[in-house]
Amino acid sequence: MSDIKKIRPLVGQVIKTVQETPDTWTLHLQTNDRAYLAGQFVSIDPHQFEELSEILAYVEHKKSRKELIRAYSMASAPHEETVSITIKPERYNAEHDDYPPILSPFLASGFMMGRTIKFLGYTGPYVLPINLEEQADQVLHLVAGSGAVPNFALLKDQLIGNKNPGVHHTLIDVNRTYEDIIYREELALLAQKYPKRFTLVHLLTREQRDGFVHGRPSLELIKSHVKDPSRVLAYACGSAITKWQRKKAESTGVPAAPRFIESIAEIMQALGIDKKRFKHESYG
Ligand SMILES: Cc1cc2nc3c(=O)[nH]c(=O)nc-3n(C[C@H](O)[C@H](O)[C@H](O)COP(=O)(O)OP(=O)(O)OC[C@H]3O[C@@H](n4cnc5c(N)ncnc54)[C@H](O)[C@@H]3O)c2cc1C
Structure with missing residues (x-):
């Protein structure tokens, strides 16, 4: 068994x-080393892909620096046979x-089917404490878009692994439309299978639909799902103001608009x- 704390090439x-x-x-x-904790991430170096060599050469020339590795949270929990990552592409x-x-x-x-990917793993502090039951009665998962990835792993690990049975999990999952909901069926199945341990709340910001809350997460909505603020642990994942947006705000004097994590922090x-x-993790 590999040392779980050591980042290693895989x-x-x-x-x-x-x-x-x-x-x-x-x-x-498929990889022979799956010693990680639910909620952690892997890092992938884009230079390993021959198809990206020209675009990398071009942007590295323009930026006058080497492109860095990219982090991807694992959607899988350690009990699962494969290590899975979910990628929502950025758009230009x-x-x-x-x-x-x-x-x-x-x-x-x-097109990635059958390909071999080199990555660094496994690391990241977005994990639940070992003594969760001592610290909390409830874990509040607040996610937007691809922010669902690490929380999906946390939920599967706790519910399917029957860990900390005294702790209730509430997932508030924000997406633009019904079609944008990642793991929609798997989440519904978890809610069906573990009704006493898991509450699933979907919010759609750009679509009205029966059974789904319309709009962004408000203080009132989140409050209605928090049993006791002193016994809750909140894990939020989604967009936050990026370093590029911060730089732009500094140079123009126009403050960057709060994004998901900033709004949730205010509500907390x-x-x-x-x-x-x-605890929060952002992808910017
Ligand atoms: C801990 C962690 C976990 C993550 N997990 C996931 C996940 O599960 N799923 C997922 O889809 N993503 C995840 N991400 C995001 C992921 O790491 C990448 O950032 C994302 O996929 C974009 O990478 P890219 O190479 O496509 O874009 P990049 O090439 O990195 O570009 C991204 C944006 O930054 C801008 N940009 C880049 N360089 C500059 C510059 N020099 N000046 C100004 N603007 C610039 C680009 O214009 C573009 O809009 C995670 C990130 C972190 C930190």
């Missing part, structure tokens, strides 16, 4: 690809992006949830 073969939504794909990697917007995204549009595709504060009880 190799996996894509043995299954799943199109989760119109643009989001999950790659299931000529109005405010200086460069096109490089790795995510390449990975988010059925209003609910009186201690900062130490609020």
Whole structure:
């Protein structure tokens, strides 16, 4: 068994690809080392892919620096046979992006089937504490879009693994439309199978639909799902103001608009949830 704390070079073969939504794909990697914790991530160096060599050469020339490795949370829980990652590709917007995204549009595709991917693993602090039951009665999962990835792993690990049975899990999952919901069927199955331990709340910001809350997560909505703020641990994953947006805000003097994580942080504060009880991860 490898040392779980040590980041090491690993190799996996894509043995299954799943199109989760119109643009989001999950790659299931077969690898002989699966010693990780639910909620952690792997890192992938785009330079290993021959197809990306010219775009990398071009942007590295333009940026005058080498492109870095990219992190991808694992959607899988350690008890599962494959290590899986779910990629929602970034999109180039000529109005405010200086460069096109490089790795995510390449990975988010059925063409990855059968490919070998080198990656670094496993690391990341977005994990539940070992003594969860002592610290909390409830875990509040607050996710938007591909932010669902690590929380899906946490949920599967706790529910299917029957860990900390005294702890209730509430997932507030925010997406634009019904079609954008990643792991829609798997989440519904978990809610059906573990009704006493898991509450699933879907919010759609751009669509009205029966059984789904319309709009962004409000203080009132989140409050209605929090049993006791002193016994809840909140795990939020989604977009946050990126370093590029911060730089732009500094240079133009126009403050960057709060994104999902900033809005949730404000709500956590209003609910009186201690900062130490609020963990967040952003993808920017
Ligand atoms: C801990 C962690 C976990 C993550 N997990 C996931 C996951 O599960 N699924 C997922 O889809 N993503 C995840 N991500 C995001 C992922 O790591 C990548 O950032 C994402 O896929 C974009 O990579 P890219 O190569 O496609 O885009 P990039 O090439 O990195 O570009 C992204 C954006 O940054 C802009 N940009 C890049 N360089 C510059 C520059 N020099 N100046 C100005 N703007 C610039 C580009 O214009 C573009 O809009 C995670 C990130 C972190 C930190």
